[in-house]
Amino acid sequence: MKPSQKAILWGLIGAVVIAPLVAAALSPLLAWRDPIYIASGFAGILALALMVLQPLLASGSLPGVSPAKSRSVHRWVGGLLVLMVVLHVGGLWVTSPPDVVDALLFRSPTPFSAWGVIAMWCIFAAALVAVLRRRLRWRPKTWQKIHSTLALGVVVGGPAHAFLIEGTMEPVTKAILCVAAVVATLKAIRDLRIWSGRAVANPNRQTGRVR
Template sequence: MRSAKVTLIWAALAAVLCVPIVLAAASPLLEWRGPVYILAGFAGIAGLGLILVQPLLIAGYLPGLSTFRGRRVHHWIGATLVAAVVIHVGGLWYTSPPDMIDALSFTSPTPFSPFGVVAMWAIFAVAVLAVLRRKLGPRAWRIVHMTLAAIIVAGVVVHAALVEGAMETVSKLILCALVVAAAMTVMAGVLMRRRRVTPRAR
């Protein structure tokens, strides 16, 4: 019974991550795009999926992974997310430098651009601070990490929701909603645990 539940959870996660990619691959909009642009777009879709996995890993919601292994995978997926962002931004820069300059300078007329740029810098900031984690200390790291994670989730979700591209609308919105739900659930759990262990002020 337990093995069936474990299989079901992993199958559901795989479906949530893979269905948007499969539907996007079938989009007629890709017929007019070059391979670099398509690679950049799918790197963005993959990045959105990785952001869903991250809180599930750190909270231990994915069965079959020990706490230690879950945290190790969390670190590796974080590095993969940074790579996905670099491919996404780099590919878009290659195909249209003026558009990317406008986006990075916050002068783009497209409403989704600033959200993506803010999320990008937040992802890079987490990656840098993760290297300096021991110097920050556990408490400072938790505060900074959670704050930046909230910015990343909000920025990426709004960015993805506003982009009208190859992603199919329903699957995209479902994935975005799950990203928000997972992040909020894990953050709320962390805050509740912190309140329980913090002694009340007299």
């Protein structure tokens, strides 16, 4: 891949990930929010942005990043994603414990709460499966299927949660970010051949290419 093509791709990825954060920071609704609530909201936005990067790292699709480096960063970003979710939920708990309890028990009247809780548990489960991968001693194909299924739960629940909320996120950049997370995950599943007859560790390693 030519340097100019790499620069364009990185520019597009950066725009998709950063634009929603900038747009939310400029929202007039922030003037009426508590600092903890604001921090919690931005933790959620950052978590959604990381959902775009995670599958690209897993499949080695980021231009100029080696497969080994992609897998290493994928693990660190996964930990950061879990942290952002904890901060997001923790901040909401501080500002309104009853609402968080209702959401966790799936008795909240707002549909976006249920989607958020589903995404949260899928993230925690995916992280746990990753941490216990060696101890579980599953076949690589089995592990990939379970991990990718949980990832699908994350990118369905997370974007649905964000999309249904009318808050500080700007609608257009939010929609693009949500769609990008889903597309990136589906692309990673296809590239890694997780649901085909034989899984590959990384598409770049199979073909000998370095992007």
